[in-house]
Amino acid sequence: xxxxxxxxxxxxxxxxxxxxRIRSDLADGTTDQLVTRFPxxxxxxxxxxxxKSICLNFGVASEFKGLCRLRFxxxxxxxxxxxxxDAIEEDVRWxxxxxxxxxxHASDYFDQLYDWAVYLIENGKAYVDDLNAEEIRAYxxxxxxxxxxxxxxxxxxEENLDLFTRMKNGEFPDGAKVLRxxxxxxxxxxxxRDPVIYRIVHKSHPRTGDxxxxxxxxxxxHGQSDAIEGVTHSLCTLEFEDHRPLYDWLVENLPVPASPxxxxxARLNLTYTVLSKRRLTQLVQEGHxxxxxDPRMPTISGLRRRGIPAxxxxxxxxxxxxxxxxSTVDPALLxxxxxxxxxxxxxxxMAVLRPLKVVIENYPDGExxxxxxxxxxxxxxxxxxxxxxxxxxxxxxxxxxxxAPKKFFRLAPGREVRLRWAYFITCTDVIKDDVGxxxxxxxxxxxxxxxxxxxxxxxxxxxxxxxxxxxxxDAEVRLYDHLFTDPAPGRQEDFVSTLNPESLEVLTxxxxxxxxxxxxxxxxxxxxRLGYFAxxxxxTDAAPVFNRTMTLRDTWAKIQANS
Ligand code: ATP
Ligand code: MG
Numbered sequence: 001x002x003x004x005x006x007x008x009x010x011x012x013x014x015x016x017x018x019x020x021r022i023r024s025d026l027a028d029g030t031t032d033q034l035v036t037r038f039p040x041x042x043x044x045x046x047x048x049x050x051x052k053s054i055c056l057n058f059g060v061a062s063e064f065k066g067l068c069r070l071r072f073x074x075x076x077x078x079x080x081x082x083x084x085x086d087a088i089e090e091d092v093r094w095x096x097x098x099x100x101x102x103x104x105h106a107s108d109y110f111d112q113l114y115d116w117a118v119y120l121i122e123n124g125k126a127y128v129d130d131l132n133a134e135e136i137r138a139y140x141x142x143x144x145x146x147x148x149x150x151x152x153x154x155x156x157x158e159e160n161l162d163l164f165t166r167m168k169n170g171e172f173p174d175g176a177k178v179l180r181x182x183x184x185x186x187x188x189x190x191x192x193r194d195p196v197i198y199r200i201v202h203k204s205h206p207r208t209g210d211x212x213x214x215x216x217x218x219x220x221x222h223g224q225s226d227a228i229e230g231v232t233h234s235l236c237t238l239e240f241e242d243h244r245p246l247y248d249w250l251v252e253n254l255p256v257p258a259s260p261x262x263x264x265x266a267r268l269n270l271t272y273t274v275l276s277k278r279r280l281t282q283l284v285q286e287g288h289x290x291x292x293x294d295p296r297m298p299t300i301s302g303l304r305r306r307g308i309p310a311x312x313x314x315x316x317x318x319x320x321x322x323x324x325x326x327s328t329v330d331p332a333l334l335x336x337x338x339x340x341x342x343x344x345x346x347x348x349x350m351a352v353l354r355p356l357k358v359v360i361e362n363y364p365d366g367e368x369x370x371x372x373x374x375x376x377x378x379x380x381x382x383x384x385x386x387x388x389x390x391x392x393x394x395x396x397x398x399x400x401x402x403x404a405p406k407k408f409f410r411l412a413p414g415r416e417v418r419l420r421w422a423y424f425i426t427c428t429d430v431i432k433d434d435v436g437x438x439x440x441x442x443x444x445x446x447x448x449x450x451x452x453x454x455x456x457x458x459x460x461x462x463x464x465x466x467x468x469x470x471x472x473x474d475a476e477v478r479l480y481d482h483l484f485t486d487p488a489p490g491r492q493e494d495f496v497s498t499l500n501p502e503s504l505e506v507l508t509x510x511x512x513x514x515x516x517x518x519x520x521x522x523x524x525x526x527x528x529r530l531g532y533f534a535x536x537x538x539x540t541d542a543a544p545v546f547n548r549t550m551t552l553r554d555t556w557a558k559i560q561a562n563s
Contacts, residue, residue, distance in 0.1 A: 014063070016322040018056070018263055022064055022233060031232045034066025038092065038099070039222070039236075041073045042084040042206075044277035045292040045299045046091045048313065048334070052268040055317040057235055058097035069229055070099035074107045075221045077205040085206075087292070091300040095310050106221045107207045109228055113216045114168065116224060116254045117179055117198055121160045125253055126197065127153055128163040129180050136178070139185075140193050146186035147193040153182065167200055170213045174200050179214075183249060191246045195219055223247040227256035234260045237267045238326060268320065269328040272482040273298045274490045288499055289483070295536075295547050296483045296503050306480065307524050307534025307549030309345075312338040328488070336556035338549065342524050342532045347375045347382055350420065350465045351527040351546075352511040353477055355394035357469065358441045360425060363391040368470055371451070373421040385515055389422050392469035394511045399464045400441060402430060409461035411441070417462040420528060424449040424460055465528040472511040475544040478536065479505040510546075517544065524549065 025031040036057040040046060046054075061068035070092060074080050089103065120126035129152045131139060141147035155163075167177055179198035187193055197220035202213045226234045234247075241264045251259055267275075274280065275298060283289050283297070292299050295306035303313065315337040320329060350373075368390035376382035395411065404412035411417050416426040429442035448455050452463070486498035519525055521535045531552050536545040 014059075014318065014321075017324065018233070018235060018265060018322050019060060019063070021263065022060055025232070026064060033232070034061060034064045035069070035230050035232045036061050036066065036235060037069040037071045037104075037226065037229060037231050039071045039073045039225075040088050041076070041079075041277075042081065042088060043076070043079040044084060044281055045087050045297075045301055047275050047277075047280065047298045047300065048270065048273075048303065049268040049275045049298075051095060051300060051313050052317050052320065053235070053237070054092055054095050054097060055314055056265065056322055058092075058095075058099075060233075060235075061100075066232075067100040068097070069101065069104055069231070071104040071106065071225060071229065073218065073222065073225075074105050074205070074207065075215050075218060077201060077203045077215065080206055082206055087301060091304075094304060095300065096314065104225070104229060105207055106216075106225050107205060109221070109225055110208060110212055110216070112228065113221060113224055114214075116256075117164065117216070117220070118161065119254060120181060120197075121164060121179075122157060123253070124157060125182050126179055127155050127160050127182055128167065128177050129153070129194075129196075130177055132175060136196070140190060141185070143190070147190075149185050150180075150194070153185075153194070164198075167198070167214050168212070170202070172200055174202055176200060181220075181246075181250070183246075189242060189245055191219070191243050192249070195246055219243055219246055220250065223250050223260065223262070224254065224256060226260040226262075227251060227254075227258045230258050231260045232258075234262045236262060236264055238264045238324065239267075240264055264324070265322045266324060266326045268317075269326065269490075270298065270331050270334075271328055271487040272331060272484050272489065274484070274495060276490060279490065279495060282496070283483075286496065288496060295478070296480050304522070305534075305536065306547050307532060308334075308338050309341055309524060312341045315341065330556070331482075332556035335550055336554055338532070339552070339554050342526065342549070344378050345376075346524045346526045346532055348373075348377070348526045348528050349516050350387065350467055350513045351475075351477070351516065351530065351533075352394045352396050352465065352467050352472075353507050353527075353530065354397040355467075355509065355511045356397045356400055356438065356441065358393050358395055358425070358443055358466075360391050360393070360443050360445045361428070362444045365391060367391070368468065371421050387421060387513055387515075388468040388471050389419075390468045390470045393419070393466045394469060394472060395419075395441075395464050395466050397438075399462075400427070400438070402438065410464060411443075411462070416460050417464055418449070418452050418460050419466050420463050421452060422450070422466070423447065423452075424454060465530075467511040467513050469511075471514050473514050473517055473544065474508075475510045475512045475516075475546055477507045477510045477533070477546045477548065479507065479548045481505075512544070512546075516546075517541070526552075 038057045058068045129150050139148045178196045180194040183192045185193045198214050201215050244262050247262045293301035293305050316334045370386035372384050373387045399410040413427050423445040425443040425445045427443050431440040433439050481503045483503045484498045485500045489495040489498050521537045532549040533546045536547050538545045
């Protein structure tokens with residue numbers, strides 16, 4: 001599928017509080033050129049929540065002729081890996097965006113950040129503290145009680161410089177000392193109560209190796225990296241709202257080359273889904289899913305593998321808008337965006353997932369014919385193809401009932417139905433095995449109904465999809481459902497207990513129209529009457545595998561209609 005025609009599909013005049021702010025900053029000259037950044041921590045794969053941040057940061061840059069950088073927030077060497085860096089780059093590109101210049105890294109600025117930490121010490125605005133993590137927490141106070149000064153808060157500039165240098169030189173073990181900004185232990189904002197800005201971590205870093213054994217915290221690295229890169233609007237999620245005073249304090253108290261501003265927007269949350277990287281990591285590490293790109297995962301790579309187009313994710317995100325109030329979205333809205341897009345773009349094919357053999361007794365033995373089939377009724381340009389028809393075909397087991405109620409409009413003994421693009425058939429006999437299981441149907445066809453209409457004007461109520469036995473391709477088809485049964489799985493620590501045991505169903509021996517073998521991994525298609533599907537990268541020519549992206553029924557449209 002062609003995913004290159006992107007970056008421009010947001011409505012030209014999208015209005016939200018961030019875009020309004022950018023518009024006014026550009027209009028009054030506060031900002032000459034907009035610069036944003038997408039700052040993932042490379043400790044996992046990107047998920048659909050990140051897609052919201054990607055679409056916002058890259059989206060505004062393209063709408064306002066600005067620049068968006070990709071910056072890896074790689075300040076914690078304990079959890080970060082090259083595999084994640086590579087996957088993040090691939091996923092951002094697949095989403096349809098290209099960052100300005102080479103990818104940046106917070107670690108590119110470690111020298112500068114160190115110098116700025118020294119600058120704070122020299123100006124009496126930072127000190128080395130010997131309290132351990134627990135003591136620091138206890139001294140910090142609570143929302144209702146002010147914090148208490150650390151006994152080390154009064155250290156002289158000289159002593160602090162000496163200790164910080166020795167921290168850097170590796171003289172102390174992990175956790176023995178930290179560097180803290182000296183701000184205000186009685187601030188109403190706990191983030192301002194002398195936040196830790198450097199910690200000791202004796203761990204090799206994927207990019208800087210063993211050069212450093214002290215690393216800046218997120219708060220110290222982030223705003224300063226923004227300033228170095230000339231970021232004008234630093235867009236992040238609401239949980240950083242309380243960090244903004246610290247962000248501003250650091251920008252004001254350091255000789256940084258620019259004054260970026262931070263703006264916060266609501267995170268994306270989805271029902272039946274966990275989006276915390278810690279929890280997604282647990283699902284992968286404990287083997288509850290088959291890797292980060294398992295099609296049941298809410299990761300961008302999982303969605304891609306399931307067959308969800310990037311354009312549908314962008315559409316979904318743009319419908320949500322950018323606000324300041326947290327909400328949880330029904331994934332049925334994403335499904336709706338996917339269906340709306342694929343209905344227009346996906347070619348139709350026939351595939352039988354649970355095959356039941358049908359022998360058409362009055363069709364000449366040993367013969368067959370090619371029939372015209374429309375590729376996409378929504379798109380004339382998609383043209384037609386030929387499908388093979390013959391004496392033996394497969395239909396869906398569900399499309400036959402021996403004792404059918406009146407309202408069952410599919411096949412039953414003595415009843416007539418239409419085979420899509422082919423003929424009317426009537427069931428004349430049911431063949432069973434020793435244990436009474438139906439293994440085959442006998443039918444007759446009416447040669448006058450070729451193409452699907454009876455010249456005498458008689459009607460049938462049902463139209464079935466089918467595949468000719470002569471050249472059917474055997475395939476595996478994987479069906480997916482919500483990964484969790486709990487609509488809010490993330491609220492409990494024991495969220496794995498709410499995993500849906502039926503989230504994956506694997507069908508083998510499915511019968512496909514052979515033209516499905518011409519599709520590539522990543523192409524979307526509709527299996528008529530069954531849903532949208534995509535070829536899985538596990539496929540080989542001998543053993544193709546297809547994922548069900550989505551069924552055809554749109555529950556979101558129904559929810560909207562009833563509300
Ligand atoms: P987690 O809390 O799951 O570990 P994170 O926020 O730490 O995720 P980062 O890699 O730091 O993940 O995120 C990169 C960017 O994506 C940040 O600017 C972050 O605010 C944004 N982001 C992360 N999750 C969401 C979400 N659910 N909705 C919108 N933006 C998000
Ligand atoms: Mg983060």
